[in-house]
Amino acid sequence: MKDIFDECQMGDLKLKSRIIRTGTWETETDEGGFLTPSIYDRYENMAKSGVGAIVSEIFALDHKDRFYPYSTNMNYKGFIKDYKMVTDIVHKYDVPILGQLAFFYYDDGENQKVEANDISQEGIRKLQAEVIMAAKKFSFAGFDGIQINMGNNFYLARFMNPYFNQRDDKYGGNTENRVRISSEIIKVIKSTMDMHVSCRINPWDVRKGGMASDESIAIACELEKAGADSIQLTARTISQIYDKGVKHPFLVYVDDLIDAVDIPVVLGGSLRDMATIKEVLNNSNVELVSMSKPFVAQADFLSDWKENGDGVAICQSCNNCYSKKTSTCFKY
Numbered sequence: 001m002k003d004i005f006d007e008c009q010m011g012d013l014k015l016k017s018r019i020i021r022t023g024t025w026e027t028e029t030d031e032g033g034f035l036t037p038s039i040y041d042r043y044e045n046m047a048k049s050g051v052g053a054i055v056s057e058i059f060a061l062d063h064k065d066r067f068y069p070y071s072t073n074m075n076y077k078g079f080i081k082d083y084k085m086v087t088d089i090v091h092k093y094d095v096p097i098l099g100q101l102a103f104f105y106y107d108d109g110e111n112q113k114v115e116a117n118d119i120s121q122e123g124i125r126k127l128q129a130e131v132i133m134a135a136k137k138f139s140f141a142g143f144d145g146i147q148i149n150m151g152n153n154f155y156l157a158r159f160m161n162p163y164f165n166q167r168d169d170k171y172g173g174n175t176e177n178r179v180r181i182s183s184e185i186i187k188v189i190k191s192t193m194d195m196h197v198s199c200r201i202n203p204w205d206v207r208k209g210g211m212a213s214d215e216s217i218a219i220a221c222e223l224e225k226a227g228a229d230s231i232q233l234t235a236r237t238i239s240q241i242y243d244k245g246v247k248h249p250f251l252v253y254v255d256d257l258i259d260a261v262d263i264p265v266v267l268g269g270s271l272r273d274m275a276t277i278k279e280v281l282n283n284s285n286v287e288l289v290s291m292s293k294p295f296v297a298q299a300d301f302l303s304d305w306k307e308n309g310d311g312v313a314i315c316q317s318c319n320n321c322y323s324k325k326t327s328t329c330f331k332y
């Protein structure tokens with residue numbers, strides 16, 4: 001029987017529970033771009049409450065990126081100093097923390113929004129070098145690893161999706177080729193740094209000709225082969241585990257994915273109460289789950305869950321924290 005507060009492992013990382021606070025932009029910088037003090041409290045409240053691991057907010061490569069205004073710039077002067085304070089606070093409670101890198105656009109020097117079909121191999125090298133440097137920066141700032149967001153509609157997700165990538169060189173065509181841009185990055189990080197590499201991926205893509213769920217599993221296998229330490233899925237609602245006795249299709253996919261890889265897989269999206277999480281954990285191969293909005297509503301809610309053995313997050317899933325891009329709860 002799996003329990004939420006079991007001590008467990010996510011690859012090389014030791015966790016105090018099966019709950020991952022997933023990537024959530026904080027919008028916590030002042031006009032100079034420096035972190036505001038409340039961010040340290042938020043991380044401390046999460047870390048001391050019994051969370052298994054924390055994924056930071058999104059960091060983009062460059063200031064013209066789509067989500068850049070809502071999160072911290074990783075190229076500001078104080079990044080390493082400020083985030084070393086954040087990672088030190090979190091480590092005080094023996095909680096591992098990953099820095100999340102995600103970029104929507106890529107600027108190859110000639111085109112600020114160069115897409116998969118148009119970027120030159122030289123441009124690909126530049127992109128790979130920048131991601132590897134970001135991992136290095138995360139390691140200087142004390143992060144235990146990097147999470148590269150290759151899910152949602154981010155650049156690397158589009159690059160590996162046959163809907164967007166029709167290249168005819170070694171970075172296009174079959175699955176291995178479309179994932180190569182990311183595999184090569186992972187290989188360099190793993191061979192040069194002591195960093196956990198987590199890849200956030202999509203379970204499928206609903207566009208006609210887009211990535212299907214069996215290809216998503218093949219992609220996860222390629223990432224594992226390159227050295228990835230864990231896979232995290234982007235959100236899908238799994239509030240209904242069984243509908244009229246039939247297992248939710250997303251959980252069927254997740255079980256197949258977990259069977260196909262030997263690295264941990266993190267599932268998340270719309271999880272709000274202990275009962276549902278326990279049901280997911282004990283009716284599937286899932287070992288780790290993630291949450292975002294409940295931590296926006298109450299950073300330390302897991303303390304109550306742990307103490308009471310039962311609990312429901314106060315988050316009402318109104319989604320204002322997301323749509324208004326402030327990362328503050330509008331209800332509480």
Ligand SMILES: Cc1cc2nc3c(=O)[nH]c(=O)nc-3n(C[C@H](O)[C@H](O)[C@H](O)COP(=O)(O)O)c2cc1C
Pocket residue numbers: 022023024025056057058071100102149200234235268269270271290291292293294296321322326327328
């Ligand atoms: C305010 C807010 C900010 C978010 N920021 C990020 C982010 O920086 N990176 C990311 O990968 N996902 C981000 N997400 C998506 C969450 O990681 C998560 O996938 C989604 O909210 C569904 O999980 P939940 O139902 O537990 O909130 C954000 C979500 C919210 C609500």
